Amino acid sequence: MEHAPKAIDVTNDVEMRTFNFFTMGIDGHPLGLHLDMAIPTILNNADEEQQKDWLPKAANREFIATYAQTEMGHGTNLKKLETTATYDPKTQEFVLNSPTITSTKWWPGNLGKSSNYAVVMAQLYTQGKCHGAHPFFVQLRDLNTHKPLKGITVGDIGPKFGMNTVDNGFLQFDHVRTPRRSMFMKHAKVLPDGRYVPPVHDKLNYSAMVFIRAAIVSGMAYHLLVTSTIAVRYSAIRRQGEITPGAGEVKVLDYQTQQHRIFPQLARGLAFRLSGQYIMKLYTQTMDDIRNGDISAVPDLHALSCGLKAVTTHHAALGLEQCRMACGGHGYSQASGFPLHYSVAVGACTYEGENMVMLLQTARHLMKIAKAIRAGQSPKSNKIVDYLFHKGPPKCLIDQAYDTNYRNVLESFEHLARRQTLEVYDKLVQLQQQGRNYEQAWNDCAVELCKATRAHVRTFLARTFVEEIDKISDLSIKSVLQDLLQLYLYYEVTECATGLLEDGFMTGQQHKYAKKKIYEALEKIRPNAVSIVDSFDFQDRELHSVLGRRDGNVYENLLKWAQSSPLNKTDVLPFHHKYLGKMMEEARQRSKI
Numbered sequence: 035m036e037h038a039p040k041a042i043d044v045t046n047d048v049e050m051r052t053f054n055f056f057t058m059g060i061d062g063h064p065l066g067l068h069l070d071m072a073i074p075t076i077l078n079n080a081d082e083e084q085q086k087d088w089l090p091k092a093a094n095r096e097f098i099a100t101y102a103q104t105e106m107g108h109g110t111n112l113k114k115l116e117t118t119a120t121y122d123p124k125t126q127e128f129v130l131n132s133p134t135i136t137s138t139k140w141w142p143g144n145l146g147k148s149s150n151y152a153v154v155m156a157q158l159y160t161q162g163k164c165h166g167a168h169p170f171f172v173q174l175r176d177l178n179t180h181k182p183l184k185g186i187t188v189g190d191i192g193p194k195f196g197m198n199t200v201d202n203g204f205l206q207f208d209h210v211r212t213p214r215r216s217m218f219m220k221h222a223k224v225l226p227d228g229r230y231v232p233p234v235h236d237k238l239n240y241s242a243m244v245f246i247r248a249a250i251v252s253g254m255a256y257h258l259l260v261t262s263t264i265a266v267r268y269s270a271i272r273r274q275g276e277i278t279p280g281a282g283e284v285k286v287l288d289y290q291t292q293q294h295r296i297f298p299q300l301a302r303g304l305a306f307r308l309s310g311q312y313i314m315k316l317y318t319q320t321m322d323d324i325r326n327g328d329i330s331a332v333p334d335l336h337a338l339s340c341g342l343k344a345v346t347t348h349h350a351a352l353g354l355e356q357c358r359m360a361c362g363g364h365g366y367s368q369a370s371g372f373p374l375h376y377s378v379a380v381g382a383c384t385y386e387g388e389n390m391v392m393l394l395q396t397a398r399h400l401m402k403i404a405k406a407i408r409a410g411q412s413p414k415s416n417k418i419v420d421y422l423f424h425k426g427p428p429k430c431l432i433d434q435a436y437d438t439n440y441r442n443v444l445e446s447f448e449h450l451a452r453r454q455t456l457e458v459y460d461k462l463v464q465l466q467q468q469g470r471n472y473e474q475a476w477n478d479c480a481v482e483l484c485k486a487t488r489a490h491v492r493t494f495l496a497r498t499f500v501e502e503i504d505k506i507s508d509l510s511i512k513s514v515l516q517d518l519l520q521l522y523l524y525y526e527v528t529e530c531a532t533g534l535l536e537d538g539f540m541t542g543q544q545h546k547y548a549k550k551k552i553y554e555a556l557e558k559i560r561p562n563a564v565s566i567v568d569s570f571d572f573q574d575r576e577l578h579s580v581l582g583r584r585d586g587n588v589y590e591n592l593l594k595w596a597q598s599s600p601l602n603k604t605d606v607l608p609f610h611h612k613y614l615g616k617m618m619e620e621a622r623q624r625s626k627i
């Protein structure tokens with residue numbers, strides 16, 4: 035007997051996310067911010083009583099909430115947010131206000147039309163003093179009519195580069211009153227008489243952002259793996275040109291240039307997937323620690339999540355574009371799926387912290403480590419950064435025949451990260467000794483600081499990839515993944531070759547060796563490429579791509595896709611004779627005269 039289909043459990047986060055993803059597509063939906071940011075904020079920032087009240091309703095979708103932080107005038111510099119929440123002890127309420135045009139909340143996803151509640155970041159004023167940006171849980175719309183409440187102006191910000199299924203919105207408050215207990219009170223509090231109780235760490239209010247930064251790493255893996263699936267499958271169908279004259283046209287995937295364009299994206303996708311799992315575990319562990327009163331891992335988590343977020347989104351954006359170009363003319367058609375995937379993925383370079391700003395956050399952390407190193411301190415058993423304290427080999431050893439678990443390649447990445455970190459630290463110190471203040475010196479070093487972060491993140495991604503592949507016991511799977519690992523590592527060596535060659539650490543010969551290892555890996559991956567991408571088991575409805583169809587029937591479906599375009603509903607457009615037809619007719623008449 036067939037089983038009845040199981041209903042979706044709307045209170046199960048994973049089940050609901052997957053369901054939304056398959057039914058509503060990848061470019062967002064009305065519950066996105068509710069699930070990804072509002073619920074994490076309630077979990078991490080609401081006290082026990084608030085959670086008891088808000089969480090079951092949120093999980094049950096009795097309301098939809100968003101995360102309203104960014105304003106028209108400020109997204110990065112949260113210290114300058116202008117929305118105010120002023121405590122009135124007489125009524126035990128906060129008064130929310132948007133004092134200027136630039137204080138208008140701008141961008142929050144699902145704010146425009148869907149949400150009736152929002153986590154609102156506002157400058158907290160009590161007893162005449164400002165205590166900085168704090169989160170408040172604020173009702174925006176009537177629960178029955180869905181009309182904005184008195185004093186609230188809210189709407190959609192209009193079409194964007196992509197993700198147009200999300201109603202990103204604007205929001206203004208005109209002296210809107212909200213109860214004292216609408217302030218999230220797990221960390222900081224305002225007592226009924228207006229006294230402010232500070233949090234144990236003043237960035238704990240930002241934990242929803244840290245969550246998304248960590249989640250983005252897996253998100254970028256997903257986008258890269260999806261788009262390399264499309265590019266690999268299409269390249270195994272598309273025949274164009276000959277390699278051996280007279281032997282017939284080859285699949286374009288047989289061209290080395292094509293492999294060199296696509297396979298590194300596949301390898302990076304896997305690397306991001308493995309580091310994405312790592313950072314999510316670190317996030318969960320750190321949140322548990324915070325619940326138990328231990329905040330020691332907060333700076334490490336913040337630094338790693340910012341760096342990974344910036345590097346993976348940037349590489350995903352570049353990689354997606356490579357996959358598109360690898361599909362030639364058809365890659366430019368919407369039938370390829372690339373415009374959709376690209377426009378969604380590149381949003382992440384900006385949201386949840388603009389990438390340069392995120393790289394510089396990680397660099398702050400690196401500069402503290404550099405200071406400790408220069409002061410002769412010992413490492414603190416921190417797996418992610420301890421290598422910076424150790425002296426590696428003076429010369430690159432990547433071409434040594436015996437390289438267990440790519441130790442020599444990893445040491446090369448470590449060398450570059452260490453050198454870049456210490457060099458920029460020394461420059462920072464030197465500039466200050468020459469009279470620049472810290473902030474000016476920081477700005478003078480900003481490009482080099484970003485390079486230090488990239489080198490550090492490269493080291494982390496590579497080490498995680500090596501360690502995770504090493505754990506695999508199934509030898510046939512391991513051998514295929516090792517080919518991708520080989521490609522990944524040597525591709526990254528060539529990507530940072532300038533840095534490795536600059537101080538004479540790597541020789542020109544070794545650079546050539548890395549290139550040889552890349553070409554060798556491409557050859558090994560080629561016969562397995564289609565099976566590798568098939569093993570991800572993406573469904574056609576996820577790929578949104580005629581080119582990447584699992585059954586490979588690209589051409590007949592491309593024709594069907596084109597024929598179903600609205601322009602092809604009629605052979606002759608209804609207004610043809612009014613404009614183009616008329617123009618041509620008149621021209622013909624004139625030329626007869």
Ligand SMILES: CCCCCCCC/C=C\CCCCCCCCCCCCCCCC(=O)SCCNC(=O)CCNC(=O)[C@H](O)C(C)(C)COP(=O)(O)OP(=O)(O)OC[C@H]1O[C@@H](n2cnc3c(N)ncnc32)[C@H](O)[C@@H]1OP(=O)(O)O
Nearest residue numbers: 109110112237240249250252253256336385386387398570
């Ligand atoms: C094998 C194949 C199978 C494949 C299958 C794959 C399946 C996977 C599928 C799917 C996976 C799911 C993926 C999901 C992907 C997620 C997508 C979700 C979509 C969401 C939609 C979009 C949401 C976007 C939402 C937003 O954008 S919200 C707004 C975000 N805004 C920002 O990020 C603002 C950026 N600015 C800041 O964060 C800060 O202002 C600042 C720049 C960091 C500076 O902070 P501030 O000015 O306050 O302080 P400073 O004085 O500069 O620093 C003081 C110290 O504090 C430290 N600091 C700062 N922030 C933090 C923090 N968060 N935590 C800890 N510490 C922090 C700072 O470093 C300073 O430290 P110091 O010691 O150096 O002083």
Ligand SMILES: Cc1cc2nc3c(=O)[nH]c(=O)nc-3n(C[C@H](O)[C@H](O)[C@H](O)COP(=O)(O)OP(=O)(O)OC[C@H]3O[C@@H](n4cnc5c(N)ncnc54)[C@H](O)[C@@H]3O)c2cc1C
Nearest residue numbers: 101102103104108109110141142143381385386387388390
């Ligand atoms: C698709 C999308 C969805 C979003 N969803 C939400 C949401 O749900 N909720 C929400 O609150 N917000 C949301 N945002 C807003 C987003 O978080 C901000 O746009 C983002 O944090 C960048 O801030 P900004 O726009 O102020 O950029 P800016 O800071 O103005 O950046 C402009 C340029 O200035 C540079 N810059 C700025 N500060 C520095 C610095 N200190 N050092 C060096 N360079 C600097 C940047 O690197 C960048 O090149 C969303 C944005 C997008 C695009």
